[in-house]
Amino acid sequence: MANAGNQWNVKRLAGALGAEITGLELASADEGDIAEIKRLLVEHMVLFFPGQHMSQDDHVAFGKPFGPLEGHPNLAERNISDHPEIFQLVGSQGGIADEWHTDLTFQAQPALMSILNMVQCPETGGDTMWTSLCAAFEALSPPLREMCEGLSALHDAHPHGVPEKMAIHPVVRVHPESGRKAIYVNEHFTRRIVEMSAPESVVFLRFLTDWVQSPRFTVRYHWTAGTIGMWDNRATQHYVLNDFEGERIIQRVTVMGDQPTGPGPRWAPWTENASRSAMSRHDRQLSGFLKERAAEAAE
Numbered sequence: 001m002a003n004a005g006n007q008w009n010v011k012r013l014a015g016a017l018g019a020e021i022t023g024l025e026l027a028s029a030d031e032g033d034i035a036e037i038k039r040l041l042v043e044h045m046v047l048f049f050p051g052q053h054m055s056q057d058d059h060v061a062f063g064k065p066f067g068p069l070e071g072h073p074n075l076a077e078r079n080i081s082d083h084p085e086i087f088q089l090v091g092s093q094g095g096i097a098d099e100w101h102t103d104l105t106f107q108a109q110p111a112l113m114s115i116l117n118m119v120q121c122p123e124t125g126g127d128t129m130w131t132s133l134c135a136a137f138e139a140l141s142p143p144l145r146e147m148c149e150g151l152s153a154l155h156d157a158h159p160h161g162v163p164e165k166m167a168i169h170p171v172v173r174v175h176p177e178s179g180r181k182a183i184y185v186n187e188h189f190t191r192r193i194v195e196m197s198a199p200e201s202v203v204f205l206r207f208l209t210d211w212v213q214s215p216r217f218t219v220r221y222h223w224t225a226g227t228i229g230m231w232d233n234r235a236t237q238h239y240v241l242n243d244f245e246g247e248r249i250i251q252r253v254t255v256m257g258d259q260p261t262g263p264g265p266r267w268a269p270w271t272e273n274a275s276r277s278a279m280s281r282h283d284r285q286l287s288g289f290l291k292e293r294a295a296e297a298a299e
């Protein structure tokens with residue numbers, strides 16, 4: 001049972017996803033509250049709790065019941081030294097993620113969810129947008145859905161300066177709790193559809209990454225300091241509007257994820273130009289990673 005003293009008020013913010021919740025203090029959430037928040041997160045994909053003003057200790061303690069926490073794997077200098085689970089982004093130091101992405105998809109097990117504490121924000125601007133990758137998948141035509149379900153894609157950490165960190169995930173991920181299917185490619189980390197030629201991949205990936213940004217799949221949230229925002233990283237992407245003056249400081253704890261699963265590839269990887277044509281540069285990264293994985297599997 002959730003805390004008896006709490007009067008939860010859940011207000012949906014858009015058709016596709018997002019809810020704002022008032023009437024409970026997260027720092028004193030009990031087991032029942034956490035179970036209810038987990039349920040609401042699967043239903044709404046992104047939740048906002050204004051007016052929480054959590055301390056760093058409270059923030060970490062609140063995150064722990066959701067699973068093991070991890071600092072940022074590539075940007076460790078932005079993890080807070082006495083709270084290494086907290087990753088801090090400061091707007092004036094370039095911490096503005098203004099490209100649509102799902103967090104950490106270059107990992108074999110990308111983050112399950114993130115819990116963000118808005119420490120300082122401008123009065124106007126600096127909003128964050130989220131998109132429902134499930135709504136985006138469900139709105140595709142049947143032939144395109146069927147093709148997407150037979151594909152996988154290569155992701156890398158090039159935006160963090162470590163392109164050698166790579167992972168391959170299904171293009172359609174099945175949410176382990178809701179069972180809904182999601183388009184699991186993003187413009188920030190996804191490089192290549194594995195089963196397509198490079199020119200086909202460029203066009204099709206562009207279509208999918210543009211498609212998920214259609215306004216009808218999104219919600220946009222205007223922050224106030226002290227708000228906690230949490231999102232299901234298995235079924236969403238997000239984007240920060242770089243349209244503000246003044247400072248914007250966020251602190252985030254990230255819950256470690258699981259291996260994305262989906263219908264899986266129905267075709268072999270397309271790397272036929274890997275070593276014998278002027279096109280080979282487009283296939284080299286993919287074929288190199290596939291060889292590396294095959295060698296690891298044989299060990």
Ligand SMILES: [Fe+2]
Pocket residue numbers: 097101102103238
């Ligand atoms: Fe992010």
